[in-house]
Amino acid sequence: MASVSVYNMEGKETGKIELNDSIFAAPINEHLVHMAVVLQLANKRQGTQKAKTRSEVRGGGRKPWRQKGTGHARQGSIRSPQWKGGGVVFAPVPRDYSFKMNKKEKSAALKAALSAKVSENKLFVVDEMSLDAPKTKAIKSLMDNLETSKALVVVEADNKNATLSVRNIPTARGIYANSINVYDILKYDNVILTKDAVKAIEEVYA
Numbered sequence: 001m002a003s004v005s006v007y008n009m010e011g012k013e014t015g016k017i018e019l020n021d022s023i024f025a026a027p028i029n030e031h032l033v034h035m036a037v038v039l040q041l042a043n044k045r046q047g048t049q050k051a052k053t054r055s056e057v058r059g060g061g062r063k064p065w066r067q068k069g070t071g072h073a074r075q076g077s078i079r080s081p082q083w084k085g086g087g088v089v090f091a092p093v094p095r096d097y098s099f100k101m102n103k104k105e106k107s108a109a110l111k112a113a114l115s116a117k118v119s120e121n122k123l124f125v126v127d128e129m130s131l132d133a134p135k136t137k138a139i140k141s142l143m144d145n146l147e148t149s150k151a152l153v154v155v156e157a158d159n160k161n162a163t164l165s166v167r168n169i170p171t172a173r174g175i176y177a178n179s180i181n182v183y184d185i186l187k188y189d190n191v192i193l194t195k196d197a198v199k200a201i202e203e204v205y206a
Contacts, residue, residue, distance in 0.1 A: 002118055006125045006195065009138065011145020017125050017195065020202045024118045026111035033116075035101060036109035036182040045097040054079050054087030107205055113185040114201075122190045124148070129155055129194055134164035142192070143172065152188040154180055156196035177201050 002019040019025070054060070060079030067074055081089045101109075117123040124146050131138060139162070143151055153174040155162040166174030173184060177193075177200035185191060193201075 026115045028112045032109040040183045043098040047095045049092045051088040051091035053091045057087045109182050113182045117191050124192045129162040131161040136168040139165045148190040150189040152191045154193045154197045
């Protein structure tokens with residue numbers, strides 16, 4: 001099984017933890033990882049962009065001049081696309097950009113992203129992040145101790161203070177273990193997980 005070091009909040013190594021190979025040492029399928037990222041970004045798009053075609057622009061019902069004899073090019077409407085104020089040729093219309101992936105594909109993509117971080121030594125496990133109140137300084141100090149400036153901090157589902165503590169750090173993001181996703185894993189250089197978060201991920205994806 002894959003083994004990584006466990007650190008405390010001071011950044012000192014306190015032991016080792018065995019990771020589930022089916023999750024943290026899985027085959028890296030770049031196609032599925034790319035697909036998962038495109039899926040997440042596409043599903044976030046509102047798809048409300050709209051422009052008018054020549055049939056939707058007000059006016060232009062009368063032929064501006066006769067067909068022949070004026071010296072001008074023939075024209076049928078002042079709302080044709082080549083006219084100022086005319087319609088757009090292939091105008092965008094409201095649409096749904098979302099698409100779906102199979103559950104097994106999503107799971108394989110997430111496992112591949114996590115496995116890549118482990119193989120690159122960019123995944124850190126912290127024994128716990130127990131904070132009495134949101135303290136940005138505590139999380140920033142942890143990141144400095146682990147020598148990482150851009151990190152995804154993953155904590156167990158009930159650790160609200162830890163996620164709130166990350167909010168004021170522009171180069172970090174705090175999420176719960178049940179919200180972990182491929183896009184965030186790839187966006188940030190390093191992933192910092194608590195031991196409870198590792199356990200929660202293994203319970204779901206093992």
